[in-house]
Amino acid sequence: MPKVHKKVDVVTVGAGWTSSIMGWKLGAAGHSVVALEFGEARWTNPDFAHNHDPLRHEVRKALMYDISQETWSWRPNRNAPSLPIRQYGSFHPGRGIGGASVHWTAQFWRFLPADFQHRSHNIARYGKNKIPADMTIQDWPLSYDELEPYYDAVDYDLGVAGAAGNLGGQILPGGNPFEAPRSRPYPLPPHPLTIHGQIFQDAARSLGYTPFPQPAGILSQAYRDVSGRVRSGCIYCGYCTRYGCEVDAKTSAVTSHIPAALQTGNYEVRTYCKVRRINIGPDGLATGLTYVDLLTGQEHVQPADVVVVSGYTLTNVRLLLLSKSATHKNGVGNNRGMVGKNYTYQLLQTPTTTVFEGRRFNQFAANGVTLSLIYDFNADNFDHSNVNFIGGASIYAGAGQRDPLTSVLSMPPLPQDKGGNSGPPEDGQIPTTADVGSLAGRGKEWGQSWKNNLRRNWDGVVGVSVQGEIQAYTHNFLDLDPVYKDVFGDPVLRLTYDFYDNEKNMYRFLATKTDQIARRMKPTRLKTTSELGGYNVHQYQSTHCTGGAIMGSDPSNSVTNSYGQVWDAPNVFVTGAALYPQNPGANPTGTLLALTYRSADAIRDRYFRRPGELLT
Numbered sequence: 001m002p003k004v005h006k007k008v009d010v011v012t013v014g015a016g017w018t019s020s021i022m023g024w025k026l027g028a029a030g031h032s033v034v035a036l037e038f039g040e041a042r043w044t045n046p047d048f049a050h051n052h053d054p055l056r057h058e059v060r061k062a063l064m065y066d067i068s069q070e071t072w073s074w075r076p077n078r079n080a081p082s083l084p085i086r087q088y089g090s091f092h093p094g095r096g097i098g099g100a101s102v103h104w105t106a107q108f109w110r111f112l113p114a115d116f117q118h119r120s121h122n123i124a125r126y127g128k129n130k131i132p133a134d135m136t137i138q139d140w141p142l143s144y145d146e147l148e149p150y151y152d153a154v155d156y157d158l159g160v161a162g163a164a165g166n167l168g169g170q171i172l173p174g175g176n177p178f179e180a181p182r183s184r185p186y187p188l189p190p191h192p193l194t195i196h197g198q199i200f201q202d203a204a205r206s207l208g209y210t211p212f213p214q215p216a217g218i219l220s221q222a223y224r225d226v227s228g229r230v231r232s233g234c235i236y237c238g239y240c241t242r243y244g245c246e247v248d249a250k251t252s253a254v255t256s257h258i259p260a261a262l263q264t265g266n267y268e269v270r271t272y273c274k275v276r277r278i279n280i281g282p283d284g285l286a287t288g289l290t291y292v293d294l295l296t297g298q299e300h301v302q303p304a305d306v307v308v309v310s311g312y313t314l315t316n317v318r319l320l321l322l323s324k325s326a327t328h329k330n331g332v333g334n335n336r337g338m339v340g341k342n343y344t345y346q347l348l349q350t351p352t353t354t355v356f357e358g359r360r361f362n363q364f365a366a367n368g369v370t371l372s373l374i375y376d377f378n379a380d381n382f383d384h385s386n387v388n389f390i391g392g393a394s395i396y397a398g399a400g401q402r403d404p405l406t407s408v409l410s411m412p413p414l415p416q417d418k419g420g421n422s423g424p425p426e427d428g429q430i431p432t433t434a435d436v437g438s439l440a441g442r443g444k445e446w447g448q449s450w451k452n453n454l455r456r457n458w459d460g461v462v463g464v465s466v467q468g469e470i471q472a473y474t475h476n477f478l479d480l481d482p483v484y485k486d487v488f489g490d491p492v493l494r495l496t497y498d499f500y501d502n503e504k505n506m507y508r509f510l511a512t513k514t515d516q517i518a519r520r521m522k523p524t525r526l527k528t529t530s531e532l533g534g535y536n537v538h539q540y541q542s543t544h545c546t547g548g549a550i551m552g553s554d555p556s557n558s559v560t561n562s563y564g565q566v567w568d569a570p571n572v573f574v575t576g577a578a579l580y581p582q583n584p585g586a587n588p589t590g591t592l593l594a595l596t597y598r599s600a601d602a603i604r605d606r607y608f609r610r611p612g613e614l615l616t
Helices: 017-028 054-059 118-126 144-158 195-206 257-263 313-322 447-457 501-520 589-605
Strands: 008-013 033-036 072-075 267-270 273-280 286-293 299-309 347-355 372-374 393-397 461-468 477-485 491-496 525-528 572-574
Touching: 008 017, 008 286, 008 313, 017 033, 017 257, 017 267, 017 299, 017 589, 033 299, 072 477, 144 589, 195 372, 195 393, 195 461, 195 501, 257 267, 273 299, 273 313, 299 313, 313 477, 313 491, 347 501, 393 501, 461 501, 501 525
Parallel strands: 008 033, 008 299, 033 267, 072 491, 299 572
Antiparallel strands: 273 286, 286 299, 347 461, 347 525, 372 393, 393 461, 477 491
């Protein structure tokens, strides 16, 4: 028999960033909140002190899911068989309190106004024929202006670093001229640029583009955040993405909202709790969560008035689908078959690889926010009338974090005329540090010439990369795999996903721009890959999985309303990037935090006054 706990006001899935925001805002109002976390407790001290271990973090993925216990399956289309993912590649969901926020890169973006009116904006400017019949993009059920106050609150609660480009409608030099109007400047100045970041900036500016510093969720100087603590500015140790921050400079749930939530006295975190089902009563409303204590194997039930599905995107969608009942036969939120639809991703690629032979850029000391980039070709910041795609991407050069272990695999081989043992890699792209462990096929170089190349050029390799949009299609979706199961016997989530013509055409266009900028940077040699191949799961691209439980204007086109409130189970709320109808050309984190601020305020101020009713 399961152990049944005392009923609480709110129970959340996981103790990540959105859970802790709910715990902070609702706990401060006197509501009891319990977070059921799959992984362990981990804090800056002692867990992240001097954790400069690439083998543990880059190769063995110490902060990620244990995919021997729970994984996902993938197939490129409906006609192909699915296979389970047995080693980390495409994306890296986090495990433990704080979730993926602990090991993220901390690029901190706001979406653009047109991103929120994606379908209607493109139709108004280019006509209906610009959108293919199988492309299921749609407008968000809220605007940038509605979300801006929450963006602003997040920025100041966390201490976001950057240079404002649009302050109340006034375009400012040095910032992003394409950004939407912000009500206040960034609370902290931007981070310094790397050497190669400066070279990229100068090259882009010479071509008439408008480079600006990367907005960052890493403190550029000491700052007192929402937790009340003064945190240190970044020390540029070079061990950032896939690592916890040893000085708390990198903002995460562990540094900010979890401490703030715990201070309310009403937020409880239980670790090693595997949530298996949302429990549903005869009226179709949620009654709580069923979970397993991973240390004892005991099954538990946590009753609650409100259930917040606040795990990673793929976790949230899977839990909704698994939670079948008499009133929700296909899962919670899925009475109209919308759960799993509009699954999208991020086009994160390196079309152009440059080598500055013998040059030392000190990339070991940088991180993913000490860079310059351009937005000239992102979203609809340029005229798409004469191109065969919609959307776009930012363009930037390198992100540092070069370490001895991963540098070996990020070295383009010498061409034949330079004494190398083989030609350039077939795909022409710089392997990212995350590719370690999945690049055995690249190890074709050896001998003295290879060693000389590594000694001379390991710190002179710079990629010119893009981070772009992915559109939603009928062909790309999430569902439960009919064959593969996890350690508890529950079906794993199946990803049916591939790149389509819009993404391939967009990539081809962007590759001409990365090549143009790279040549102006004047490297010794470069290689540009002009075509985008099919999607694969073995190479890291980003952890920006989005969609599957999308928000919308009514139940016919979405799983939730604009507050993440499930249409057919109004006391269930979904948070995070699963809500996105499609993914814009930027990191999703800043927007999902702003959305959670908005939802938490609405639950606190309005839902609890009239429980069970839909928020409007």
